Amino acid sequence: MNINTLKKRAQQYQEKMVEIRRHLHRHPELSYQEVETTKFIVEKLEERDIPVDRPLETGCVGILEGDQSSDQVIALRADIDALPITETGDHKREFLSENEGVAHCCGHDGHTANLLGAAHILSDADVRENIKGTVLLIFQPGEETLPGGGRLLCETGYLQEKGVDVIYGLHTNPNLSPGRIGLRKGPLMARPDEFEIEIIGQGGHAASPHEAIDPVVMAAQVVEQLQTIVSRSVNPTDHAVVTVGKIAGGSAYNIIPEKVELLGTVRTFSAETADLIKRRMESIVKGVTEAGGGDYTFAFNYGYPAVDNSDWATDIVIDTAGELLGAENVEQMEAPIMAGEDFAFYQQHFPGVFFFLGSGGEESGSVYPWHHPKYNIDEACFASGSALMASLVFQPLPSS
Known part of the structure; x- marks a missing residue:
């Protein structure tokens, strides 16, 4: 499949993706409560004759079944839930949350x-006739x-039964401009664990403190000593963070x-490091409270x-994005970041790649970090994001 055809097709569907995005933005739903969001997505897929x-x-x-017979199964993933937050921002005033x-x-x-845009591209007859096997959206x-x-989803066994060969996912990133992506082989994002400590006194x-x-x-002492775990108990070559976010x-x-x-x-990149930190944390809390x-x-x-990208699949994304966007627009990151992502669960079962899609821009007000009330995306990112997701479907896998 000619990659330039997919790129042009993404541009044709740009307005449709903007329309879809703004509808979803006006009607956000929290995790596991995405009832209306799901209905909307199902309607859009069925309009394109894609079974659900x-x-x-x-x-x-x-x-999405391709017209060319093959056992190949490629999965493309998007997350659909919103946050419990009250948003602000002039750049979003036309489609603020209702x-x-x-x-x-x-x-x-x-x-x-973006993924619905890729679905539109892939379900066009002249594109679909070139698809081998099955695409799971x-x-x-x-x-x-x-x-x-x-x-x-992984625990249902559904994807295992479908025989997924590789899975791709993305996240918008305000630190990259539209038309650029960022990724790396191996660890990309940390495992985010949480802790709760209750200090009990009298x-x-x-x-009369006596x-x-x-x-x-005691809580003040605990907070201070917790900060010594990474500097004195964790191997200096390992990435780790311990942050107390609330004191009440x-x-x-x-x-x-x-x-x-x-x-x-607690943010780490291995279960072993997480377990070490857990043990040290409780030891500190126990010691301080006993004293x-x-x-x-x-x-x-x-x-x-932790999100851990497969080497060979990352090469596929790098090469495909290089051809689609230009090699100069593919940033191979030197270090992982400490945020977490549940895309990691798919990678426990299948080869997979998670990458960052450039969505930052001054004109769109996309200069704020994830989870900020003013967070926004530059919708120009859809032209590159949907085209790239669609293009990955046509890349040969090692087994083929």
């Missing part, structure tokens, strides 16, 4: 519109919230509280695995 399966309660999988307290401030509306729920829609009057057991002082305790200026709560995240005469509870909640 529903392995999970929300989300769906479009099944669902109070919920908004697409992580680009999933764009991911969905995965519109996945619940990326933002544990246990992760990717995990739930309440009392602030003027008659109380102060959990605030107390009710008045003159009361020593009974308890203080600490919530936070202070208090007690504690500790919970460590394992999140998504």
Whole structure:
């Protein structure tokens, strides 16, 4: 299939993708509640004569059979859920969320519109006749919230039964301009684990601290000592982060509280490092509270695995994007980032590549990071994003 044909076809569908994206942006839904979003996606797929399966309660999988017989199965994935956030931003004023307290401030509306654009391209008769085997169009729920829609879908066995050979996914990135992508072989994104610590003391009057057991002082010591784990317990060549994101305790200026709560995240690239940090965390909490005469509870909640791109599949994306966008627009990243993504669950079962699609631009106000109330995407990214996803379908796999 001529890659320039796919590129031109993406440009033809640009306005359609913008229309779809803005509809989704106005009507965001939280993780595992994407009922209307799913109905909308199913309607768009069926309009293109693409049958749909529903392995999970929300989300769906479009099944596009190519005209050329083959056992090859290529999966393309987009996430569809939104965030519990109130958005702002003049650049989005024409299509701000109409669902109070919920908004697409992580680009999933764009991911969905982009994949529906790729579906339009691939279902055109003159394109479909060149497709070998099957293309699975995965519109996945619940990326933002544990246990992760990717995990739930994999646990159904649906994709395993379909015999997926490789899976591709993307995320919009405001640090790259439209027409550019970023990726790397091997680790790309960290595993995001979470922890909950409760420091238990004995309440009392602030003027009589000797008659109380102060959990605030113990909590302060815990926070400080947790920061020594990465610098003194983790191998310096490993990437790791320990962040306390919330401290809550107390009710008045003159009361020593009974308890203080600490919530936070741990970011690593291996289960072994995560386990090491977990052990060190509890050891620190135990030691501080015992020394202070208090007690504690500790919970460590394992999140998504690390996103780890397959070498040979990454080469396919690099080569395809180089031909489509120009090699100068393919940024091969030197280091991974510490954000997490449940695309990693697919990579536990199949070769796969996750990459960043340039969506940043001053004119569109796409200068804010993921999860910021003003997060937006430059919709010009669809021309390159949909064309690239469609182009990957035609690239030969090692087994072929």
